[in-house]
Amino acid sequence: MEERVEISGDIAAYLEALKRYGPIKDRVVTHRKIPGTKASFTPLYPPLAPPLRRMLDKMGIRDLYSHQAEAITRIRQKKHTVVATPTASGKSLTYNIPVLERFLANPNAKALYLFPLKALARDQKESLEAMALNMGVLSPPAVAVYDGDTSSYERSKIRRNPPAVVITNPEMLHLALLPFHEKWAAFFSGLETVVIDEVHTLRGVMGSHMAWVFRRLLRICRHYGASPTFIFCSATIDSPEDLAARLTGLSVGAVLGSGAAAPDKHFLMLDGMDAGSRMVLDLIHAALHRGFRTLVYCQSRKMTELVALWANGLSGTFRGKIAAYRAGFLPEDRRDIEKKMGSGELLAVVSTSALEMGIDIGDLDLCILVGYPGTVMATWQRAGRVGRRDREAAILLIGGEDALDRFMLGHPDIFFSMPPEKAIVHPANPVIAGRHLSCAAAELPLNRDDPLLLEFAGLMDRILREGFVLEEACGRRLLSPLKYPHRGVNLRGGGQPLDIVDLAGGHTIGGSDAFRAMREAHPGAVYIHNGEHYLVETLDLDRARVGVRRERVHYFTRSRGFKETRILEIFETRRVLGTRVGLCRLEVTDQITGFEKRHIKGQRFLGVTPLDLPPQLFETEGIWIEIPERVEQELIERQMHFMGGIHALEHAAIGMLPLVVMCDRNDLGGISQPFHPQVQRGCVFIYDGVAGGIGLCREAFLKAENLLERTRTLVKNCLCESGCPACVHSPKCGSGNRPIDKAAAALLLELLLSPSKEALPDLPELTLMPEVREPSAAFGRRYLVLDLETRRSAAEVGGWHRADRMEVSCVVVYDSFVDDCITFLAEDMDELILLLKEADLVVGFNILRFDYRVLAGYTDFDFSSLPTLDLLVKVHERLGYRLSLDHLCRETLGAEKSADGLLALQWWKEGRLKEIIDYCRQDVLLTRDLYLYGLTKGFLLFRNKAGQGVRLPVDFMGT
Structure with missing residues (x-):
């Protein structure tokens, strides 16, 4: 316990009572008082025009804060600007005033406002409309929200007659404005200002996507002759101007110091190890009894739901005054919670990071953080939600068993002195x-x-x-x-979106994505939504839906699996004290094999259920940490578990990486291998958990010494004997944290961090890329091109799935060895199969789904065993849709089919077999020429859906 802190007032009394309360008093790690600041004002020159001065007077604003005046001055000069000041410092005036000034100077001036959440957009619309009316001008600027909730009629009206300010979100800019820019020509041609709020959230996957969305926006603006000024607002992060520049490719200046007043705040760190759930409930109830409006942040959706459920169940007179709030709720549910919190109907909200941003939910007194939020930036951003009036506020951080939590509780001085992190985006993914x-x-x-x-x-x-x-x-x-x-294109980067559907009513209760669903919404998983337990019955990736059914259970679930990795490309390697670290491109195979059941009370293990799910395979970027042979030998001589040591090192390093790079441990993956065949020694891999990589490991590579040192401190100082979630256990380990050897990890880290003059062995010649296969049949190997015609149509046999009943009228095969076509009839199937078996490659168009199925009606031979190139499949894989043989031949070869399948069926009924064979022969030769064109040129020609002639890249060489 630290030295007593002098406090006063209601919050002070609450904190004093907590520090005397038996179950909590011995768990207070530190109590810091953060002094408030006085306001600093700066006059604006030239002064505001009378309408704007009148507007501020009606808002009760006499002077502008120093940072507001600095930002407005820059924006007046058309300089791209990011304003990075604390929550509730009046950042909205820094862009609203310049936008209104530009409107007064030019009524045709347009502005685009981007907010990450619909609730923020609605708040801003109401605020800006009130400001416009307070100017007292005859024709105030019009403001409109253009998002998913805007009706079709309103959308059309906005496009035809765009208002001065359009407020939208990143998804609508990407999906609705940019692709249909012709309909927005009047808006884009007059666009003078682009405002991006909460820019610090545009990092990682989302930021990497938005870096391209902004570049596309600038490209459209140039097309219409516009050159808008960009204004960014951000929480306090390191180098916000660098983030804004990387997002847009523009030169951006920063306004950092805040002139706004801030009240005194108290920050308590509490050790919640083994008692965090009970502690947060005690804190919530004590706050409600004192009338404090409280915001609780949890680290996961599941914990958010559980805390809200437990708190309501134990609240007595306050039952129904506490609600959960998270992503995955339907928009109307979130809006209802926001409204009730703002009106005071709700006294406490338990939220994920979804309420980290400045949605107006009224004045708050207390912020409870259940677990360290993962970054210094997020911690102070959440803490900034309280204390918006001239009264003290408090932030309570309950440290749990997570590695970062234990590190911060053990080193509070580091936390309070740490600068905010740098946000990372990687548009080169x-x-x-x-x-x-x-x-x-x-x-x-x-x-x-x-x-x-x-x-x-x-x-x-x-x-x-x-x-x-x-x-x-x-x-x-x-x-x-x-x-x-x-x-x-999913800007949130979660992959294929899925609906969570209640099978009892058939309605959607929430959403997920394919990657998350594999781990959290697989068959048998317990899914918690709005305080209710659901069992997952179906996971249908093809239909993009998860089927759940409400059911009360006494357990929760956790997925298990394994991973494999292969180095595809080495970017760079460097020596780090006693080891070597490499930066590389990886191929990762992630296979979920089953799930654990654990009792809700005490997390008692109840068993493992196997799963049969498809593997997830993707390329990404990562680092590897080599384990030199001398280090491995040292552990073996001391009879330590080598695999357990590197496994523990992997977990601890991933847990510490958010101290080095702004990220969440869920953004990362890891694999430890006692012998990696490409590196020829033991390795620990850490990689970006997103296909293509998002730049996290690139930053980690540069800070590898810091990462290893932080990891050593964590493992060394943890009080457990053999490993725990505070140091070397991972909550998402696919092997259930087995094997784990904490002592071996501690020795590993000491040896790796001991400077060594020993020369590191050269890396072996790695097989980095997939082996290049021999040239295809057209260059010295025998290939066949096959096509056939049938006697019956799909309608006559009961559908295309009964192609085996359609019967052959003829089969024509081009043989490259004889450079001629051979015709087979129904009675020649044995000879046809013998020929097909001799081929190095069989080429066709829709041969896999049609021709082979028709032939299967005559024999038990497995045609799928043949080396086959289906041109239609290749086209579909590349484009996502199919093209006809006639279309491809017309555009690529300048040739057309002489007939079609329906005409061939009619000829069969008329006994005109020669015409059928001639037609089939021509199709075979067209298919052959198409194949050879693509083989030699590397592309085919076609017309895309916009009617443009384009090249379709194809790779027939490796077939």
């Missing part, structure tokens, strides 16, 4: 870049000298190879393969 270039090309064709292409020129070979954009037939411009690819 090739998957994200490819998808957005496809969107950009759909909006406006990309010329070779387009800034988007020049800035990321190093990615273009891969993006073209993977078909995200396609070369125009003449090769001059790049076009999109789709007319509207935008809906296939």
